[in-house]
Amino acid sequence: MLEILYQDAWLVAINKPAGWLVHRSWLDRHEKVVVMQTLRDQLNQHVFTVHRLDRPTSGVLLLALNSDVARLLSQQFEQHQLQKTYHALVRGWLSGGERLDYPLLEELDKIADSQATAPREPQSAVTHWQSLAQVEMPVAVGKYDTARYTLVELKPETGRKHQLRRHMSHLRHPIIGDSRHGDLRQNRGAANHFGCQRLMLHASELSFTHPVTGEALTLRAGLDTVWQTLFAHFGWQQQLPTLPRVTSPVLSEEADNTLAGED
Template sequence: MKPELEVLFHDEYLIAIDKPSGLLVHRSWLAREATEFALQRVRDQIGQRVYPVHRLDRPTSGILLFAKDSETARLLTEQFTERLVQKRYHAVVRGYLGDGELDYPLREELDKIADAQADPDKGPQAAVTRYRCVKQIELPFAVSKKHSTSRYSLMEIEPLTGRKHQIRRHMSHLRHPIIGDTNHGDGRHNRFFREHFSIQRLLLAATQLSFRHPHSEEPIVITQPIPTDFLRVFDATS
């Protein structure tokens, strides 16, 4: 039997959990082989129906919020749509990256099945990501033939817009891809983390979600510690 998902916030209208990496939010044509979903597990865990109000990519871990009724879901979805919700992530990226903000429009990534009705000629959409360096480390391993050492940065990242795979694509555009990203990352460094640190996952986690309660209007801030496997890399000396 699967262990219960960690509950980070819970009241009459809302529940937020820590979604593990690899768990889908809900059923998807893109992963027909999947048999478990966060939506289902939360429903079974609290014994009532829940409604997703946002999403996290399957390989991304961290804070995932659900509403307990359709009206609450509608109100929260409006906040997300109007960009009134502040989201914060942490990620481990290749190389030394400082603080900054990237304003780089992204063309929508379409899937042949899930997005069959979408306009393939739609132009790039505005996408803005703010980022801040938390830690850096240089390891004595020549992952790339060009360098005798390998550098990594732990980043705090705030997407100011909500485009598909925005953080992953923006970090890749900056030439500092997220470790473990098999679509937009660097296979050599992904392999190094698998072999040296036994880290198999995408090193991207949702660590803070701030919004106004849809009924009381009180400010809600849900936080989650940076995953320990992210930090372990920066304690490495050999």
């Protein structure tokens, strides 16, 4: 059963578990664990997607309960009227914070986007990042005797495909578990020593205006047991952002080269 973060007559928000597809595509039509179908059965009514989270990303996922509300919410996403906050574990020791303005070429999937043509010019992509905590662990990874990690808060202004992953890779501090833009040796080290066998990216918070009532809403998604165990290893309990802690079902990481929207 999916964890419901918010529900009224017009919309519903869940804490999407890592490893779950939002909906099937022709590439993964045989998948049995899918958010849309599971939530539809759980609520006994149709639900409508208004944005995407990549399969390995956990956290706040907002859906509409009718097509009119879906259209209004989709407009808010298209016009960047919502505020999204993510948390990620990245490689290395990263301090401070900044507004990163680094345009990105559209990233096409070799199979799913085989008939599409990417724009020739990079598209605007802006992410605000802030370092929250750092740690150096006495475990050997690659040629180093220790491993360094940083917890970062990420607030994207734009929603390019894999924007957060690509921006952190550009900073030379890729997100742990990122098989496409990350450091494979660091990924293996984090998996072997700390159980991070997936992309360590969590959609923590979503703030927006209710499309019907006009109410300002802020929805927060709790952290699953993989994150909680990691924080215990790193001694970060007192340095973490204020988020509810819950236990959510988490699938082991699958290949994350499916159709992707936002991170």
